[in-house]
Every structure is written in structure tokens, then in C-alpha cells.
């Protein structure tokens with residue numbers, strides 16, 4: 001994170017939500033003459049700073065008046081690895097967002113993490129550097145497009161670095177390092193980077209701000225750029241619907257239902273024959289039949305969970321997407337999705353880490369490797 005700071009020789013550095021002081025320690029090693037201050041709501045965090053010989057403030061980062069306690073124009077560098085999850089206090093949210101210039105767009109998904117980002121922006125001086133850890137949700141989730149657009153539109157983005165899963169203790173959540181210059185002209189060329197588990201870095205991918213607002217993960221944009229660009233399922237006239245029943249709750253026998261655990265492996269994937277003995281449901285439920293493709297929407301390694309229905313019918317659960325193509329297109333497209341390139345593209349398009357999610361719209365617009 002300190003290496004991603006894109007201004008030279010800061011005089012003042014703030015670590016917001018300092019905890020064990022790991023970021024503050026890296027900052028004081030990197031800039032020995034800088035005045036480094038730590039802030040944390042947990043009184044125990046004071047001791048880590050004492051040991052490091054740093055200034056410390058026990059304070060709530062969601063306090064609207066926090067910037068006033070630092071006086072002046074703001075600090076040169078703000079670093080923050082905010083708490084993920086949790087809702088922000090309603091009272092503080094609107095005011096802090098507005099004061100950070102992040103309130104102009106509708107559709108924000110309120111989160112404590114976003115509030116930390118807004119407060120970090122308020123604490124930095126104009127032209128100062130803010131380097132933040134972003135969760136997967138804030139970096140790639142559809143719910144946060146408006147928040148990303150607001151950040152990208154108001155500040156100069158120096159880089160966004162995708163870190164490997166397992167970067168944080170006790171969680172497999174991935175994280176991103178966002179580095180920006182407060183109030184600098186918005187960048188239209190945004191550098192997305194990625195660090196692998198072994199510490200190696202992939203070649204950066206440069207995206208424009210509209211692409212970056214869609215999502216900030218290097219993995220997705222690199223996959224899209226690799227190889228020949230194909231058309232997407234929407235261009236091919238596909239319709240995609242999500243299964244309409246839940247496992248266990250439907251008034252249907254288990255063998256009539258298709259869940260993520262039912263995906264076959266091997267050659268069967270491209271020609272799956274489903275049982276058709278049971279009485280077809282009368283209710284208006286989503287049914288998959290000959291020619292349809294089934295793709296897992298939720299779960300681990302969902303890129304391997306693709307199959308083409310060669311005969312029979314089934315009722316997919318809500319964790320499964322049914323893809324229907326005009327004519328006999330299903331078989332060829334299922335094969336494309338099962339190639340190495342198709343699998344890699346599905347993996348890059350799914351969001352989240354661990355148990356992942358593939359949205360209907362994401363699958364419709366995913367360029368196919370054809």
C-alpha cells in the first residue's frame with residue numbers, strides 16, 4: 001500500500017482504522033521524516049502506536065467532526081484498511097458523503113467501508129494521496145457502480161491493484177488497493193494491476209473510466225482483452241432466466257429438480273439426458289429442456305458447472321441459470337463455454353471469492369471466445 005502512494009516525500013501521514021499499526025509502521029519506514037498518526041476506535045490500538053513511537057488518536061472514524069481535530073488543510077497521505085461489512089451509522093452517512101463530494105449520485109449501497117473512504121477523502125489535503133483497501137463488493141459489485149463512478153469522476157486514480165485471495169488473515173475475501181489523488185482531474189486511462197499469490201505481478205491492463213466503473217478487477221478486463229473478441233450471448237439472441245424453485249421447498253420430487261450439485265462432469269456435460277418420467281409441473285416454473293444450457297449461478301468453481309440438455313426436462317433451482325438460444329445454437333455455444341477459454345472467461349466474469357456469483361446480465365454480456 002505504501003508503495004502505491006503516488007506523491008513523493010509526504011510530511012504527514014494518517015492511518016485510519018490503524019489496529020496493529022501495520023500500515024503506519026510501513027509508512028514510517030518508507031518516509032522516516034514524515035509525521036505519522038494513527039486513529040482507531042479501539043482503545044487497545046494505542047499501544048501498537050506507542051511501541052512504534054507514533055502519534056495516536058482514539059476516535060471514531062465515522063465522527064463527522066474528525067477532520068476538524070487535525071486542523072489545517074488536511075494531511076498529505078491517508079492510508080486505510082477499513083472494516084468490511086456492517087452498516088454505517090445513519091446519522092453520519094449522508095453528511096460525510098456529502099462533505100466528501102460523493103453524494104451526488106443516486107443508488108449508493110450504504111456501507112461502513114464507503115463511509116471510511118469518504119472520511120479518508122475528507123482527511124486528505126487537496127492534491128494529497130488516499131490509498132484504500134476496497135472489498136470485492138466495492139471494487140466489482142453491481143450495487144456499487146454508482147459509488148465507483150462517483151469516486152472515478154471526482155479524483156485522479158493512480159492505480160487499482162487486485163490482491164490474491166487469502167491476503168487477509170481468517171478470511172478468503174480478496175481485496176483491492178485503490179490509489180488516488182484527491183481532487184486531481186479524473187483519469188480516463190486507469191491502470192488495473194494484479195498481484196498473484198506468489199507475489200508476482202501480471203502486466204497491467206489500462207481501461208477507460210466507463211469500463212472501470214463497471215468493475216475494477218484486473219482479472220476480468222485482462223480476460224476480456226485476451227484472444228480474439230467474440231460476440232456475447234445477447235448478440236446471439238439468447239435469453240437467460242434464473243431457476244424459480246428452491247431446493248427442498250418445491251412441491252416436486254427431488255429427481256425433477258436440477259441444483260448446482262447435479263452438474264455432471266466429463267463428456268456427459270455436452271449431452272445430458274434428463275429423466276422425464278415425473279409429471280411435468282403445472283405451475284409456471286422455469287423448465288429446462290432439450291437444447292437449453294444450464295450454468296451454475298452460485299457456488300465454488302461455477303465455471304466448471306455448465307451442461308447442455310440433450311433430452312428430457314428438469315426444473316432448475318434459483319442457483320442455476322437457464323440459457324436458451326434460437327434454433328439449434330445451444331449445443332455449439334455450450335461447447336464454447338466448456339473450452340479452456342470459455343471456462344477462463346466464466347471464471348473471470350463471476351464476482352466474489354470462495355462461493356462466487358454469476359449474474360444473468362454478466363453472462364448475457366460476457367464476450368464469448370469465438
Ligand SMILES: C[S@@+](CC[C@H](N)C(=O)[O-])C[C@H]1O[C@@H](n2cnc3c(N)ncnc32)[C@H](O)[C@@H]1O
Nearest residue numbers: 017018019020040041042060061062081082083
Ligand atoms: C481491517 S482492520 C485494519 C487494521 C490495520 N490497519 C491493518 O491494515 O491490518 C480495521 C480497523 O478499523 C478499526 N475500526 C473499526 N471501526 C472503526 C471506527 N468506527 N472508527 C475507527 N476505527 C474503527 C478496527 O478497530 C480495526 O483496527
